[in-house]
Amino acid sequence: MRDVQRQDASDLIFPSDFKELTFAAKKLANHALKLALMGFGTSLLELVASFAAIYLLILDRTNWRTNILTGLLIPYIFSSLPSLIFNIFRGEVGKWIAFIAVVLRLFFPRCFPDWLEIPAALILLIVVAPSLFANSLRGSWIAVAICLAIACYLLQEHIRASGGFRNSFTRANGLSNAIGIIILLVYPAWALVIDLL
Numbered sequence: 001m002r003d004v005q006r007q008d009a010s011d012l013i014f015p016s017d018f019k020e021l022t023f024a025a026k027k028l029a030n031h032a033l034k035l036a037l038m039g040f041g042t043s044l045l046e047l048v049a050s051f052a053a054i055y056l057l058i059l060d061r062t063n064w065r066t067n068i069l070t071g072l073l074i075p076y077i078f079s080s081l082p083s084l085i086f087n088i089f090r091g092e093v094g095k096w097i098a099f100i101a102v103v104l105r106l107f108f109p110r111c112f113p114d115w116l117e118i119p120a121a122l123i124l125l126i127v128v129a130p131s132l133f134a135n136s137l138r139g140s141w142i143a144v145a146i147c148l149a150i151a152c153y154l155l156q157e158h159i160r161a162s163g164g165f166r167n168s169f170t171r172a173n174g175l176s177n178a179i180g181i182i183i184l185l186v187y188p189a190w191a192l193v194i195d196l197l
Helices: 002-060 070-080 083-090 092-107 116-126 131-138 141-162 166-170 172-196
Strands: none
Touching: 002 070, 002 172, 070 116, 070 141, 070 172, 083 092, 083 116, 092 116, 141 166, 141 172, 166 172
């Protein structure tokens, strides 16, 4: 009789334990998926923001010159460049590019166009930055806060240079610059929200 009661009790416990285990596994998978999507979203925004900053640098060197301080895009790109691309430029490829840029600038200044000054400065910054900045500070919330401050400043300067908020979104060159700067603003805002959560 006791064996039958133990068998009945174990038959009741096993399905309930299995249900709890299944529920916990589903919950774990759900949370892991959410975290993976947040990380992928942040990485994708980081890539898009880096390309937007490069786009704004190119735009500033064309006939759509603006009065905003585009030199601030260099620390922004330094902080937001995806790790894979950053490590490629930090390695031998970047050293060779920096070497060629310095040699051209020093010995053949007429062959070195003005529009290459800022990209060469970016490559030099990536190559010679101390490991404290390149490895630990780049991935921290401090770098994201710096990116957010740069994006806010550039947006404010763009609105001021365009003659107001409405003009910054209605003129042809104002619209392209405003979209690029807003993309610069989205990545650090999202990354700070994710860091705080």
